[in-house]
Amino acid sequence: MEKAEGRNRTPIAEFILLGFGNGPELQALLFLLFLAIYLVTVIGNLLIVALVVADRHLHIPMYYLLGNLSSLETCYTSAILPRLLASLLSGDRTISFKGCIMQLYFFGVMSATECLLLTSMSYDRYLAICQPLRYAALMNGRVCGQLVAGSWLSSCLGCAIVHIFLFQLTFCDSKEIDHFFCDFSPVINLSCDDTRILQLVTFVISAIGTLVPCLLTLASYVCIITTILRIPSSSGRKKAFSTCSSHLIVVTIFYGTLTTIYVVPTTNSPNLLNKLFSVFYTVLVPMINPVIYSLRNKEVNESLRKAFLKLAAFTHRHRI
Ligand SMILES: *[C@@H]1O[C@H](CO)[C@@H](O)[C@H](O)[C@H]1NC(C)=O
Numbered sequence: 174m175e176k177a178e179g180r181n182r183t184p185i186a187e188f189i190l191l192g193f194g195n196g197p198e199l200q201a202l203l204f205l206l207f208l209a210i211y212l213v214t215v216i217g218n219l220l221i222v223a224l225v226v227a228d229r230h231l232h233i234p235m236y237y238l239l240g241n242l243s244s245l246e247t248c249y250t251s252a253i254l255p256r257l258l259a260s261l262l263s264g265d266r267t268i269s270f271k272g273c274i275m276q277l278y279f280f281g282v283m284s285a286t287e288c289l290l291l292t293s294m295s296y297d298r299y300l301a302i303c304q305p306l307r308y309a310a311l312m313n314g315r316v317c318g319q320l321v322a323g324s325w326l327s328s329c330l331g332c333a334i335v336h337i338f339l340f341q342l343t344f345c346d347s348k349e350i351d352h353f354f355c356d357f358s359p360v361i362n363l364s365c366d367d368t369r370i371l372q373l374v375t376f377v378i379s380a381i382g383t384l385v386p387c388l389l390t391l392a393s394y395v396c397i398i399t400t401i402l403r404i405p406s407s408s409g410r411k412k413a414f415s416t417c418s419s420h421l422i423v424v425t426i427f428y429g430t431l432t433t434i435y436v437v438p439t440t441n442s443p444n445l446l447n448k449l450f451s452v453f454y455t456v457l458v459p460m461i462n463p464v465i466y467s468l469r470n471k472e473v474n475e476s477l478r479k480a481f482l483k484l485a486a487f488t489h490r491h492r493i
Contacts, residue, residue, distance in 0.1 A: 185344050187267045188363070191351045192260060193448065204261040210456055211254045217463035218243040221473070228476040234317040235301070235416070236473075238294045239466060241321050245286055246459035252279040253354045253455050273355040274339065280354070280455075281332040282325075285382055289324035291424050292386040296320070298417040299393035303400045331378050338371040351444050356451065383431065390424055419469045423462050430454045 193203055225231045225240030253276070260266050268276070297317075300308050342364040352359045357375065361368050397417060404410045434450055466473050 185270065185348050187269050187348065188273050188344075188355070188360075189266050189349045190260065190268055190353060190355070191349055192257070192266060192353045200261050200264070204258060207254060207258055207261065207456070210460055211250060211258065214250050214254075214456075214460040214463075215247055217460065217467070218247045220477070221463050221466060222247075224473065224476045224480060228479075230472060231476055234297050234312050234314065235294070237314070237317050238290060238297060238321070239473075242287070242290045242294070243463060245283060245290060246462060249280075249283040249287065250456065250459045252276060252283065257353050268355065270344070273350075273360065274336070276355040277339075277357060277360060278332055278336055281335070281357070282328045285328035285331060286324050287427070288383060288386045289328065290321070291420075291427060292389050293317075293320040293324060294420050295390045295393040295397075295417075295424065298420060299396055301416065302413055303396045328382075331382055335371070335375050335378060338374060342366050342368065342371070352451070353448060354451075354455070387428055390428075394421065394424075415471060419466050422465050422469070426458060426461060430458060 193199065221243040222240050225236045225243075231240075256268070256272075256276070297312055300312050304311065339361075342361075343366055344363050345365045347363055350359045350363065361371065401410055401413050404413060430450075430453060434454065467477055468474070
């Protein structure tokens with residue numbers, strides 16, 4: 174509380190997100206770059222959702238979860254990029270206090286849900302490869318729906334607890350955030366209250382929320398890989414591995430980025446480095462996932478090819 178003394182305590186109504194530097198050419202270049210990334214991400218992910226919904230061959234839990242992950246990723250980038258694009262285009266860097274807190278909440282909920290959905294996907298692969306005889310009994314549309322709903326609900330709940338504390342903070346004096354979206358620590362650092370309890374609560378919730386899914390995923394993959402290695406024929410090994418390789422790559426990228434963020438000390442490193450890391454996990458990771466699945470997964474690949482052939486036949490017929 175001493176921290177607040179002698180400061181102006183009028184609550185502020187808006188923040189300024191400094192973004193990336195000043196030059197107008199740089200802003201135009203970044204606008205084009207992020208616009209291209211945003212379009213590729215949204216189109217790629219919606220394409221996967223469309224394939225999963227339309228193609229009967231993909232109506233199994235593994236692809237239901239993939240469809241849900243892709244819809245989530247569309248929302249995830251949409252919580253960050255459109256505002257950034259608007260501000261790069263107009264030069265207006267302000268964001269209202271409510272807007273900032275909302276962005277923080279959605280971003281938190283969606284990162285947590287992504288983590289849980291990836292864990293559900295590895296549980297599905299674990300059952301399919303390590304418990305093939307019980308797979309049909311343990312995993313079906315209903316269980317899959319429960320996993321999806323559970324992921325969303327627990328993420329919303331965890332973030333709501335953090336936000337109860339967050340709403341009690343007062344922000345005064347400085348309102349410049351040296352970042353391109355309202356991320357947790359840059360916002361918290363602006364508060365003139367004592368934030369130690371909030372930081373502790375957040376640390377405990379996010380440590381449990383990432384460590385438990387990470388260990389479950391790791392355990393699933395240890396089982397999966399030992400089971401695959403015990404398959405006698407090499408074609409059988411390849412076939413079993415091909416059903417989980419795309420997911421393994423996506424999971425590795427996800428936790429790889431997460432670990433880099435935790436391990437690389439961010440408090441003393443230049444802000445540019447922080448921002449580049451954030452660009453990687455908020456903007457590039459959601460773009461990479463559909464690419465990996467459409468290139469590496471045989472069934473998605475096949476379904477995509479059929480959809481294109483149908484489209485080509487359709488346009489051809491209508492031209493004649
Ligand atoms: C998400 O999961 C539910 C439950 O299994 C499923 O019914 C739905 O089709 C999935 N959504 C997408 C877009 O795949």
